[in-house]
Amino acid sequence: MNTIKYIFLFIFVFQLNAQKSDFSTITFEKADRIALEYKNEKLTNLPELAYKLTSDLTTDVERFRAIFKWVCSNVANDYYLYSKNMRKRQRYKNDSVRLKDWNDEFKKVIFQKLRRNNRTICTGYAYLIKELANLANIDCEIVHGFAKTSTINIETLDVPNHSWNAVKLSGKWYLCDPTWASGIPDPESAQFEFQFNDGFFLSDPNIFAVNHFPVDEKWSLLNDDQPSFNTFLDAPIIYNKAYTYFSNHNAPKKLHTDIRKNEHVIFKLQLLKSVKKEDVNLLIDTTFTSKKIHPESISIKDQSLTIDYTFDTTGYYDVHLYVKDDLISTYTVEVNK
Structure with a gap:
């Protein structure tokens, strides 16, 4: 048996x-x-x-x-x-x-x-x-x-x-x-x-x-x-290019996340091939603004890419993850007081 x-x-x-x-x-x-x-x-x-x-x-x-x-x-x-x-x-x-x-x-x-x-x-x-x-x-x-x-x-x-x-x-x-x-x-x-x-x-x-x-x-x-x-x-929404870089999407589990001001959101994906930290960016859109940033807190360990980002202003955000110029995934985040 x-x-x-x-x-x-x-x-x-x-x-x-x-x-x-x-x-x-x-x-x-x-x-x-x-x-x-x-x-x-x-x-x-x-x-x-x-x-x-x-x-x-x-x-x-x-x-x-x-x-x-x-x-x-x-x-x-x-x-x-x-x-x-x-x-x-x-x-x-x-x-x-x-x-x-x-x-x-x-x-x-x-x-x-x-x-x-x-x-x-x-x-x-x-x-x-x-x-x-x-x-x-x-x-x-x-x-x-x-x-x-x-x-x-x-x-x-x-x-x-x-x-x-x-x-x-x-x-x-x-x-x-x-x-x-x-x-x-x-x-x-x-x-x-x-x-x-x-x-x-x-x-x-x-x-x-x-x-x-x-x-x-x-x-x-x-x-x-x-x-x-x-x-x-x-x-979350993942795009075709995600398949060339990653073998799994671990977090966030949902497209939409509700948090409070100054709370963290963790983005985590399992790597399929090597990615440089400097090639990872977030494009953050609101109704009136759009800015591409390079997050300060990025780690690559055991073939896993982790981004820890803090939203310090209330509002509704569309967040897009990029590797180089390739769009990987999209999320929405609502930040309350």
């Missing part, structure tokens, strides 16, 4: 820490080069594309990397399609028959756009990753759920609005988000800029959970540490 408990505990801990650093000895240079060699390849023959991307690679993680890199570098995020889908899903959310009819109809549109124009939304990205991975004999699943960005109104976040992937490599499940890894859509112009973000490839489940909430809780990969939906909604 003790042996069984030990094995279970080992598997639990082993799975909990599934992230890209498990493959620190692999550079992915060859996989990325192959993905680049087949740039602009058509989607008319997925088995052939999967073979071209993976046949010269020796490990599953490299094969999956080539697939992920290719998809994120060749398929554009269609913001117009996304916004149209969300409007319809909100409209029909209380009518299961019309919602199903819309979903069935829209799936055809998504895959037509994907195949013909290399444009899609999150569902198409997740589908393509899964299909190509499965063709390469790699277990991969589509995960449906909720996602938070700075533009999402959480008051209306009552139906799933995002899809991503879980992939099994070396006996462990990992998370990735090809939609957010691929680049940045402009909501106003509906134009898309390819800008690969490596942080969404085999992301640490801890930071992933700050702005991803799966419908099926097992895909959080956090086991008993799965946050509640309300905890997810209350969490």
